[in-house]
Amino acid sequence: MRLLTVVLLCVSLMGVAVHPRAQHADRIFVNGKIWTADKSRPIAEALAISGDKILAVGSSKEIFDLRDSDTSVLDLKGRFVVPGFQDSHVHFPGPPINTVRLAGLETLDAFQTTLAAFAKSHPNLKWITGGGWGYSAFPRQAPNKKYIDAVISDRPVYVSERDGHMGLANSKALEVAGITRDTPDPPNGHIMKDERGEPTGELKEAAQSLLRRHMPRATDQEVYETLLHHMAEAAADGLTSVQNASWSPADQPVYLRALAEGALKLRFRFATPMLPGEGLSPREHKLKAPLTPADLKYYKELRDTFQGPLIKFGAIKGMLDGTVDGRTAAMSDPYVGGGTGIPFWDQDDLNKTVALYDKEGFQVLLHAIGDKAINMALNAFEYAATTNGTSGRRHRVEHGEVPSPADLPRFKQLGVIASTQALFANPDETTLKNYAVLLGPERASRANAFKLYDDAGAVQAFGSDWGVFDFAPLKGIYCAVNRTTAEGTPKDGWYPQNRISVEAALRHYTIDGAYANFDEDIRGTLAPGKLADLVVLSQDLLKIEPSEILKTKVLLTVMGGRDSYRDNDLR
Ligand SMILES: [Zn+2]
Ligand SMILES: [Zn+2]
Structure with missing residues (x-):
């Protein structure tokens, strides 16, 4: 009840803020190169913003004509503009401030x-x-x-x-x-x-x-400060939306406070754990009792209460296996040196659980890294659609690191989204010592191979698994396009046949993410009527050498028409 009161309060506060003259151009951006992700007008020079939405997109002259005395004008001076980036797999509120990186x-x-x-600079921390x-x-x-x-x-x-x-x-x-x-x-x-x-x-x-369980719990105030700190970092990297791959009811007051205070710098969609009150997977790989619709009551309440565009629910997160490094990713064939990893779910339990959520209209996100786990996830999604006669749920495989070639076409056939992490293909020492060594060269050549999903016609949403990994989309784009480290190693790229184009990487960070969040009608492209979420970059990513991508700076991030980050170099 209290939750509802806060929400209603916010809605009425936002109501007051709406500009009475909806057609008025509050801000215009002119003389730029705007990559819109909108197929009907892929490139434009200028756009106008009214309130939190895009009013018009066009040539600089067309947009200038919308200006009146109190319109603020930003001369882009040829700079590159893209829709606000979405990270489709993060774990906010993230590492508590006062932790070691x-x-x-x-x-x-x-x-x-x-x-x-x-330790020396934090003498008062107990842990x-x-x-x-x-x-x-x-x-x-x-x-x-x-x-x-x-x-x-x-x-x-x-x-x-x-x-x-x-x-x-x-x-x-x-x-x-x-x-x-x-x-x-x-x-x-x-x-x-x-x-x-x-x-x-x-x-x-x-x-x-x-x-x-022995570590001290953070207070709400500490969690709030942590959230603000990381949202500011995300905005500085050009992010305007995230899909959180986790949710803790304990954090609810913190997000509601940020919403009420107008402090959200990102649009959040949360995924609640698949087994309410228990977690992501059954403790003994086998469910004690099947879930019933009554178990989903709290999740339905959240979904009905928060429908965006700032806070949204409706996604469910489950976990089918571990990781390649830990040899816990479930593989069909053994690792080099033995073992196949053990799936956390029994297929039959998984099918029935996914089918229940599917029937109730939820989207299911399944962490699946090994080919065996990915296969199980697809089987469960197929079972749900067949049993319920449903379609369009946009279920997702999270990570999908080592898909078997036979399963790739099933993503498109079943409408399943590949939620991959661009920087997982960063060929640093750990990556090089992991995949080829543990999986052998053939399977390693298919690991984090984003091109395979693109070629199979799947919708692919890029993310980071931030919390530990870096969420900077420009680093992700660089990595997916070059498949080298920031230092440019290995020289020819890590399995370079899996490189993708800058344009494909941009889509995976913008419109594909919006689609994965059921938001493609309100954002993800720069088109009239869409939410004004955009990023101004210092360089034209479509023109520069791919090796130069990391020299690009985020100059301005706008979310809902308001600046969420402004760099000193923007003049
Ligand atoms: Zn995961
Ligand atoms: Zn994760």
Whole structure:
């Protein structure tokens, strides 16, 4: 009830803000090169904004004619404009402020130095937490508590691996959590142990919760500040919309506060966990009891209450497997060295659960990385459509890293969206040591191969899995187009046959994301009547050499007609 009151209050506040003269050009942008993502007018010079929407798109002269005395004019000076970027897979509110960032550190020395410096500059934190490390930072790719103990032994430390499916604790943290050589693995989790049976400090999947429950919970104020901090970063990267791949009811007051205060810099769509109250997958790979429509009551309330354009629900997130690095992605054929990974769901349970959501009108997002898991996801979507006689649900495979060639055409046939992460193809040390080594060259050549989905005619929405990975769309575009690191290695690109064009990458970050969120009628293209979400870039991405993409700057981000980021270089 309280939730509804806040929402109604917001609606009435927004009502007052609507410009009484809807046809008035509040702002015009002229003399630019505008890539609209609108097939009826792919390129334009200028556009006009009225309130939160685009009033007109056309030549500079046509748009100038709409100007009156109080219209603000931005001369783009030939700069490049695109629709606001959408990241289709993120985890807001994201890493709490006051946590250590270990992403991109490739040596043990860098890992230890960064941790030690953070601990020194944060003497009052009871726990040191954070994440982003990769296996390549450790000797023989073997993370161990001793490497943290050497620099921090007096306070508990727990830092997540870069995809968040595992983490590394120091001895103090294991002690606080009571994890010893005698602690058994929890369902769906592993406490890694050395040859003498001692915990190494590495905790995989569900084993992480043994430790997390001892970590101090952030207050609402801390979560709010975290949200504001990361939204500002996202706006500076040109993002105007996100699909959150997670949702915690505990964060609800924080988002409602941001909505009420007019502080949202992104449009949010949230995905609620597939098993209400339990999580993303059954604890024992088998459901104790099937879900019933009554279990979906809270999700339906959220969906009915929040219909956008700033906060929206209606998506459900499930999890079918782990990751390639962890050898937990479910593969049809064994990894090099053995093992196939274990799917978290039984196919029959998955079919029935997905079919229930499908019948109730929800869109289902399934984390599936290995070819076996991707196959199971597609089977479940097909089962749901056939059983319910439904279509157009736009169910999604999240990550879809190693699809089998036989399954690729099924994406288009079933209308399933490939929700991929552009920077997963960044061929850094960790990537190079992972895919070809663990999967062999043939399967590695199909890993994070965005071209395969494009060629198969699938709708592909780009995201980042931010929370740990970088969400900057320009970095994602660079990577998908070049398939090299920022330093340009490997010289010829990582499986360069999988490169895609700049235009394709732009679509995956704009209109395809809007489609994946059922928002293509209100945004994703720059056309009259659409929400005024756009980004001004310093360079024309369609003209420059692909190797120069990273030199491009975001100069201005506009969401709903208002600046959400403005760079000092914009003059
Ligand atoms: Zn995932
Ligand atoms: Zn994720």
